[in-house]
Amino acid sequence: MTIKNHESGEMLGHPKGLFLLFGTEMWERMSYFGMRGIFVLYLTQAATAAAxxxxxxxxxxxxxxxxxxxxTYAMLVYLTPVIGGWLAxxxxxxxxxxxxxxxxxxxxQFILGTPHWMIPGLERLFLWCGLTLLIVGNGFFKPNISTMVGDLYTPGDQRRDSAFTIFYMGxxxxxxxxxxVVGSIGEKINYQYGFLAAxxxxxxxxxxxxxxxxxxxxDIGNKPAAQLALAKEGKHKPLSQQERDRIKVVLVLGLFTVMFWTGFEQAAGSMNLFAKYNTDLVFWGWEMPASWLQSVxxxxxVALAPLFASLWVRMDDREPNSPVKFAWGLLMLGVGFLAMVGAALQIDGNPSAKASVVWLILAYFFHTVGELCLSPVGMSMVTKLSPLRYTSLMMGLWYxxxxxxxxxxxEVGRLVGEAGPLATFGGVAVSSIICGLVLFLLSDxxxxxxxxxxxxQARGTAIDKSPLSAPYAEIAQ
Structure with missing residues (x-):
């Protein structure tokens, strides 16, 4: 069967559809990260507290x-994809x-951006309604855009990890x-105008x-995956032992991702507040918005992803497997928090002291290297290992x-105010390094x-260079 209304051809060695998904994800992430970058700053300003x-x-x-x-918001944003994946x-x-x-x-976003003066007495209601729509919307969007990237490639196609790394650039x-954009509008003009821009x-x-x-x-993504699997297999069969084992890999590595993102997501919380109130952000008399530092x-x-995408392809048989890449990601996270320990030591015992911005830049550098070893590889792995009829559901479970x-x-971020930044950042560093070493031992x-x-075995599979995945290429519409 041929796919109707499909634009054939490739760009930079990948299906053109990858770059459409790249663009869609880019604008969605602009919305999400822009809002997230100013959210805690918005909630802690006096005007918001009064409203x-x-x-x-x-x-x-x-x-x-x-x-x-x-x-809580970020947790629910990543929990609802389980439901959204099942529905898809x-x-x-x-x-x-x-x-x-x-x-x-x-x-x-538009509801969050409604100015307080327009809704006197309803500010809290609009806050919760806006957050609820963002949470539910993420549930529908998040597992499915990533799954469609995997659907562009046939099983065994070596370009898949590279494709997810490119997608990750988006x-x-x-x-x-x-x-x-959102950070500048929010911090320099008005936080709610920032939400409107998002x-x-x-x-x-x-x-x-x-x-x-x-x-x-x-036609990729038009039909529910369960219908495609039913058309291909004739009936829904119980999961085979091979499928159950592959799902176990997703679950085990998922537990290690909890440790990684617990540390990494300090960027929007405790590290954001540390940048705002404990870091010297003044350059030649001008104070840089704290949210800009998250753009590091x-x-x-963007600078390193093409290098990693090329590296995985060039290494060929020497390319590390996914569990080893995950382990390196955790180790790099730990090294990044050792830099935050340096920042905490610089201000320890002196409430008026300001840490050098260099410490945070070092932390973000090592966190980024860890992220590139773990996050795009994780999304690629889920599409490799998931049974066809559960692909979006498994991606939702990953989220x-x-x-x-x-x-x-x-919760860890709140410890900074109780145990102090030195103890908190040091604890995350040690925990990350230990988890990385354990995962090295489990990788085989x-x-x-x-x-x-x-x-x-996977690399030896004959690869159909068509940009369409096997299920869509075989099933009549």
């Missing part, structure tokens, strides 16, 4: 409250789910836009899918682990459970 009825709280209590809200697999198809998600998130280009970015992503998906994706990570991803980590990140067993999805 929300939090004026009785001390500044330290406002910070703790903001981190708790951020942690069984009812909607990935394309419809993505459109619903874009629309809900755009509306949520995520980080979006976050750069978010931190600079909503406009989400609207651009919606337009891309509405007007370009048919041309560049063809995505800037480094479920990230959701748990985001809530844990909020996990590769056995993959049953040839990685390594020489």
């Amino acid at each position: 929300m009825g939090w004026s009785h709280l001390s500044f330290e209590q406002l910070q703790s409250n903001a981190l708790s809200i951020l942690g 697999d069984n009812k909607l198809g990935q394309r419809k789910a993505i459109l619903i998600g874009c629309l809900l998130m755009m509306t949520g 995520i980080n280009l979006g976050s750069i836009l978010g931190y600079f 909503g406009m970015g989400m609207g651009i992503g919606l337009m891309l899918q509405l007007f370009m998906a048919r041309r560049y994706l063809g 990570n995505p800037l480094l991803v 479920f682990f990230t959701g748990l980590a985001n809530k844990a990140a909020g 067993k996990l590769v056995d459970w993959m049953h040839g999805a990685e390594g020489k």
Whole structure:
């Protein structure tokens, strides 16, 4: 069968559809990271506290409250993809789910951006409604955009890890836009205008899918994966032992991702507040917005991702397997927090002292190297190991682990105000390094459970260079 209305051909050695998904994800991430970059700052300002009825709280209590809200929000953003993935697999198809998600998130940002003076007495209601729409919209969007990247490639195609690394550049280009555009508007003009700008970015992503998906994706994502699996197999069979083993790999590595993202997501919480109140951000008399510092990570991803994508392909048989890449990611996270220990030592015992911004830049550098070893590789791995009829659901489950980590990140961030930055950052550093070493020891067993999805057996598979994955190429519409 041939896919109808599909734009054939490649760009930079990859299907053109990859770059449409790249662009959609870029604008969605601009919306998400832009909002996240200013959210705790918005919640801790005096005007917001007065509008929300939090004026009785001390500044330290406002910070703790903001981190708790951020942690719960981020957790739910990553938990709802389990439901959104199931609905896409069984009812909607990935394309419809993505459109619903874009629309809900755009509306949520606009609600958050409604100025307080327009809704006197309803500020708290609008806060919770906006956050709810963002959470539900993410649930529809997040697992399905990533799954469709995997659907562009046939099983065994060596370009898959490279494709997810390129896709990951879209995520980080979006976050750069978010931190600079939304962050600048929020911190220099008005935080709520920043939320409106984030909503406009989400609207651009919606337009891309509405007007370009048919041309560049063809029928990919139109039908629920469960229907495709049923058409291919004739009936839904019980999971085989091989499929169960592969799912176990996803679950085990998912537990280690909780540790990674618990540390990494300090960027939006405790590290953001440390940058705002404990770091010297004044250069030649001008104070840099604290949210700009978070852009160091995505800037480094954009710079380093092509190198990593090329590296994985060039290494060929010497390429590390996914569990080993994950272990390196955890070790790099730990090294990054050792830099934060240096920052904490610089201000330890002196409340008026300011840490050098160099410490945070070093931390973000090592965190970025760890992220590139773990995050795009993890998304690629889920599409390799998941049974066809559960692909979006398994991607949603993968994000479920990230959701748990985001809530844990909020709780760890609150410890900075209780145990202090030195003890907190040092504890995260030690825990990350230990987890990385444990994962090195488990890696061979996990590769056995993959049953040839990685390594020489997978590389030896004949590769159809068509940009369409096997399920879509074989099933009649």
